[in-house]
Amino acid sequence: xxxxxxxxxxxxxxxxxxxxxxxxxxxxxxxxxxxxxxxxxxxxxxxxxxxxxxxxxxxxxxxxxxxxxxxxxxxxxxxxxxxxxxxxxxxxxxxxxxxxxxxxxxxxxxxxxxxxx
Amino acid sequence: xxxxxxxxxxxxxxxxxxxxxxxxxxxxxxxxxxxxxxxxxxxxxxxxxxxxxxxxxxxxxxxxxxxxxxxxxxxxxxxxxxxxxxxxxxxxxxxxxxxxxxxxxxxxxxxxxx
Numbered sequence: 001x002x003x004x005x006x007x008x009x010x011x012x013x014x015x016x017x018x019x020x021x022x023x024x025x026x027x028x029x030x031x032x033x034x035x036x037x038x039x040x041x042x043x044x045x046x047x048x049x050x051x052x053x054x055x056x057x058x059x060x061x062x063x064x065x066x067x068x069x070x071x072x073x074x075x076x077x078x079x080x081x082x083x084x085x086x087x088x089x090x091x092x093x094x095x096x097x098x099x100x101x102x103x104x105x106x107x108x109x110x111x112x113x114x115x116x117x
Numbered sequence: 118x119x120x121x122x123x124x125x126x127x128x129x130x131x132x133x134x135x136x137x138x139x140x141x142x143x144x145x146x147x148x149x150x151x152x153x154x155x156x157x158x159x160x161x162x163x164x165x166x167x168x169x170x171x172x173x174x175x176x177x178x179x180x181x182x183x184x185x186x187x188x189x190x191x192x193x194x195x196x197x198x199x200x201x202x203x204x205x206x207x208x209x210x211x212x213x214x215x216x217x218x219x220x221x222x223x224x225x226x227x228x229x230x231x
Contacts, residue, residue, distance in 0.1 A: 031217055043221040056218055103149045103209050108159045
């Protein structure tokens with residue numbers, strides 16, 4: 001069964017360093033998302049990406065964050081200068097196009113646990 | 118601000134019990150309500166509910182949506198230890214500039230003892 005793949009599974013970085021989290025969405029999906037979950041808290045929306053551009057972003061997704069789809073398969077989240085409070089599990093998700101005007105479900109990757117020290 | 122609230126926050130039962138998990142939502146441009154199961158890492162999809170009053174079933178799990186009262190329930194009958202997980206409810210927001218953003222509840226931690 002197709003799945004969303006994320007690498008690495010765990011990344012430890014020093015405060016102020018740049019990190020890139022990588023995702024390979026399901027191949028025929030068109031909408032891509034990043035969410036994060038701080039330990040013990042809700043899963044929070046960061047950004048959605050469609051047609052090679054950001055379609056929506058949350059207040060969390062400030063200038064330190066960026067996303068890119070550098071080729072036909074990868075979808076990356078870059079944090080330019082990490083802060084302690086960026087420590088969280090980051091989930092990538094993807095879904096197909098709307099079908100017959102109906103929603104299609106989002107599928108999530110296994111996540112990257114980012115620890116900023 | 119969009120809001121999804123789940124109750125209870127945690128639940129401890131014994132194998133064979135039936136549980137009901139609740140989810141209420143206030144979301145602009147609401148499209149659908151989704152349930153996910155989160156065991157160790159990734160939320161795995163259970164149900165998506167778009168129409169009110171139509172029950173969806175998968176084995177021992179079932180779910181229904183009430184769009185008038187803005188809530189959904191997830192039922193698990195004859196629980197097993199493998200049902201122990203965090204159950205997440207999320208509302209799809211789509212329309213205007215939104216492209217299917219999910220707003221999540223805080224989750225219900227279900228523990229099933231043998």
